[in-house]
Amino acid sequence: QQQVKQSPQSLIVQKGGISIINCAYENTAFDYFPWYQQFPGKGPALLIAIRPDVSEKKEGRFTISFNKSAKQFSLHIMDSQPGDSATYFCAASMSGATNKLIFGTGTLLAVQP
Amino acid sequence: NAGVTQTPKFQVLKTGQSMTLQCAQDMNHEYMSWYRQDPGMGLRLIHYSVGAGITDQGEVPNGYNVSRSTTEDFPLRLLSAAPSQTSVYFCASTPGQGNYGYTFGSGTRLTVV
Numbered sequence: 001q002q003q004v005k006q007s008p009q010s011l012i013v014q015k016g017g018i019s020i021i022n023c024a025y026e027n028t029a030f031d032y033f034p035w036y037q038q039f040p041g042k043g044p045a046l047l048i049a050i051r052p053d054v055s056e057k058k059e060g061r062f063t064i065s066f067n068k069s070a071k072q073f074s075l076h077i078m079d080s081q082p083g084d085s086a087t088y089f090c091a092a093s094m095s096g097a098t099n100k101l102i103f104g105t106g107t108l109l110a111v112q113p
Numbered sequence: 114n115a116g117v118t119q120t121p122k123f124q125v126l127k128t129g130q131s132m133t134l135q136c137a138q139d140m141n142h143e144y145m146s147w148y149r150q151d152p153g154m155g156l157r158l159i160h161y162s163v164g165a166g167i168t169d170q171g172e173v174p175n176g177y178n179v180s181r182s183t184t185e186d187f188p189l190r191l192l193s194a195a196p197s198q199t200s201v202y203f204c205a206s207t208p209g210q211g212n213y214g215y216t217f218g219s220g221t222r223l224t225v226v
Contacts, residue, residue, distance in 0.1 A: 006155070009153070034214055034215075036217075041219075041220075042219060042220075043117075043203050043205075043217030043218050043219050043220050044156070044203070044217050045217065046214035046215070046216075049214060089155060089156065095210060095211050099144055099163075099207060099209070099210060099211070099213075100146070100158060100161060100171065101146070101158070101205075101207075101215055102158070103148075103155040103156040103157070104155055105153060105154060105155040106153075106155050
């Protein structure tokens with residue numbers, strides 16, 4: 001019930017291409033879906049987040065698409081750059097008393113020049 | 114603002130030893146959490162706190178203790194280290210109830226031999 005499933009585990013994209021990472025959840029009480037970006041040796045950093053009352057959110061080259069009925073959300077990175085090479089984590093939480101953040105297993109993205 | 118500060122950055126322990134991982138934040142955040150990161154498993158919640166004096170267990174609490182005597186500090190104690198606790202540990206904080214992003218520290222890489 002608390003799981004967030006993420007795919008693929010790893011992804012190789014050519015510079016300028018589109019990177020797509022998918023996540024699925026089971027608990028319909030989740031109401032906040034952030035994506036985190038992590039570079040080697042660093043802690044995860046918040047990249048972009050969405051609430052279930054919207055189907056899409058865009059910030060620069062990064063877009064979250066959200067499908068509430070399918071309980072799925074995805075991260076799209078347009079015009080992928082070598083500097084985007086990192087591990088990406090989706091996550092979900094329930095606002096309220098605990099606000100615990102549950103993470104997916106991560107996707108290692110490599111953008112080839 | 115320093116954000117979330119974790120010490121030490123690296124630590125090697127022998128099986129059976131105990132130690133405390135330190136975490137401090139200077140953002141006056143109410144909520145703090147400890148995660149461990151293992152290859153292929155994402156970030157798993159160990160313990161969390163919703164305020165000074167209030168802590169609760171996450172997904173993988175066994176072998177770890179926490180306390181929260183002040184808003185700023187949230188130390189994680191390993192009672193009797195085991196090789197299975199070899200991992201990278203991250204502390205994170207968020208303002209409180211509601212949907213806000215978590216700010217992560219830079220992590221502690223722990224090896225238990």
